[in-house]
Amino acid sequence: MMQGRDGNVILEVKNFNIDYIKKGKPPAHAVGNVSFKLHEGELLGVVGESGCGKTTLMLGITRLLPPAGRITHGKVLFKNTDWMKLSEPQMREVRWRDISFIFQGAMNALNPVKTVGDQIIEAMLLHLPISKVAAQERLIELLDMVGIGSNRKDNYPHQFSGGMRQRAMIAMALACMPSIVIADEPTTALDVMIQAQIIELLMQLRDKLQTAVMLVTHDLGVVAEMCDSVVVMYSGVVAEYANVDTIFNTPLHPYTQELLKAIPDLNRPNEKLRSIPGYPPQLDNLPKGCRFSPRCPKAIERCFLEQPETLEITPGHFTSCHLVEPK
């Protein structure tokens, strides 16, 4: 089975830029020139500190940005169609059918006054050419697949535990058999045991259905366990992008290196968790040079003057740092 980066490219994000525009303020450059490819069945982690643009990027890809968000440049190619060129009604067809979502905190995403079963059926009837009877049959399959049990289909979201609600959200995301699922911090609101179960479930489903997953997270442990490849974002730009082994074994960008140092070492439980000194820059007042330069322990003079380009250092390993040149 082709998996990870060996399958066909299913989504290509090219030179994607998003600004937030607020009256009387300079534009905030929330996403700058982001490019990456997602392959069939690949689990791609998108990581970085909160506020680094991960969620904005996902909302931009699916054209669900809040009113202040503007896509100023870039393409999102899905099977040769640029989603940026579709009308809003066409884009509504794309969402759920081709790409769907699992959000953090399923309670907010599920409708509290409808049963879980009815909500999943509704999503199918709205987006698939499917009869009500067929949708009901698929609902039973889906609930079994995510480990809820079809006997709970007439329960309301508040009758489920946090972990069960997240499973229901996963069933809903898979209801229309999309090629891609965005999972945005899907385990953040859950306790550690349940987090592990949800991660295990996502991995099993990916293996079974060959759905590509873009996993947005700040948890590098989850990335190491689950992902085939990783986009490391810093302040709206891609610091580094490679397969998961490369990111963890030979990180090239100083930000990735600092992030990895910040992971607690399980073999040395008394060691203090390191955090990276300083804060990311204001997006409406970016440094002239590299966005990481005010915090970078390796910065040289050029870093404060010129923005580094994103370069492919070895095949499939991209980074944007003046200190790293292609081999």
Ligand code: SF4
């Ligand atoms: Fe650090 Fe300079 Fe590389 Fe930016 S370009 S990450 S400041 S060394």
